[in-house]
Amino acid sequence: QLQLQESGPGLVKPSETLSLTCTVSGGSISRPNYYWGWIRQPPGKGLEWIGSMYHSGSTYYSPSLKSRVTMSVDTSKSQFSLKLSSVTAADTAVYYCARTYSGFEDFGYWGQGTLVTVSS
Amino acid sequence: QSVLTQPPSASGTPGQRVTISCSGSSYNVVSNTVNWYQQLPGTAPKLLIYNDNQRPSGVPDRFSGSKSGTSASLAISGLQSEDEADYYCAAWDDSLNGAVFGGGTQLTVL
Numbered sequence: 168q169l170q171l172q173e174s175g176p177g178l179v180k181p182s183e184t185l186s187l188t189c190t191v192s193g194g195s196i197s198r199p200n201y202y203w204g205w206i207r208q209p210p211g212k213g214l215e216w217i218g219s220m221y222h223s224g225s226t227y228y229s230p231s232l233k234s235r236v237t238m239s240v241d242t243s244k245s246q247f248s249l250k251l252s253s254v255t256a257a258d259t260a261v262y263y264c265a266r267t268y269s270g271f272e273d274f275g276y277w278g279q280g281t282l283v284t285v286s287s
Numbered sequence: 288q289s290v291l292t293q294p295p296s297a298s299g300t301p302g303q304r305v306t307i308s309c310s311g312s313s314y315n316v317v318s319n320t321v322n323w324y325q326q327l328p329g330t331a332p333k334l335l336i337y338n339d340n341q342r343p344s345g346v347p348d349r350f351s352g353s354k355s356g357t358s359a360s361l362a363i364s365g366l367q368s369e370d371e372a373d374y375y376c377a378a379w380d381d382s383l384n385g386a387v388f389g390g391g392t393q394l395t396v397l
Contacts, residue, residue, distance in 0.1 A: 206332075213289065214324070214332065214375055216386040229385045263331055272379055272386040273322045273337035280331050 169194040171264050171278035179258075179285050185251040189264030189278060196245045197222045202267045204274060205238065205249045207260040215260075219272065220247060254285045290315060291376050291389035298395040299366045307392045309359040309376030315387060319379040321359040323352055326373045326391075335374075336361060363394075371396045 175187035189203070196203070204219035218228040220238045228236045232251070240247040251258060261280040268275025292310040299305040309321065323336035334343050336352035339359065351362045359378075363370055376389040 213391045214388040230383055268334055268343055269337055273334060275334040275343055277331035
């Protein structure tokens with residue numbers, strides 16, 4: 168059973184960089200044809216796609232966040248990571264990591280999510 | 288304002304059939320596949336429908352997806368109390384070159 172678990176600070180100061188890691192277990196992060204992604208959800212609001220990546224390192228970012236987002240993968244640790252720079256209160260959200268089920272953006276496996284609050 | 292437009296709320300009684308719409312454009316719904324997610328309170332979203340009308344293993348056949356032109360729909364038949372949740376449609380948008388979600392529909396089972 169594939170499992171994903173987000174980890175990282177729950178509180179980040181404005182203008183700093185948010186850093187999260189997703190640890191994958193129960194399956195290989197290098198398995199072909201699947202993509203790994205980050206999705207966020209501000210409190211009481213809807214879902215927003217942040218970006219996706221392939222185990223080879225190819226990345227695809229949301230146009231609205233592209234200038235601030237970096238995603239990377241460490242296959243030796245079965246982890247992939249998200250960095251979001253210059254955060255503001257608007258970046259306060261539950262951040263989910265996920266893997267696709269069949270295609271490029273059909274996320275069929277999700278972590279439980281982690282709340283990141285941006286506040287001084 | 289979401290690129291994909293969903294009604295903010297929907298409701299039905301147990302046993303009823305309910306449909307939730309997702310209105311998009313030629314850049315997303317028409318040219319790419321639509322996925323649907325169910326999010327129960329306090330939990331991560333769950334993939335309900337992918338590739339417009341395919342159900343992942345384990346999803347009951349009470350849930351079905353369809354698409355016509357610039358709109359997609361999620362139908363839930365034999366409505367149950369445990370179906371009370373938020374539902375989101377999603378698709379790739381060729382204009383934005385990114386994945387987009389609808390604003391979500393809160394389903395209430397009366």
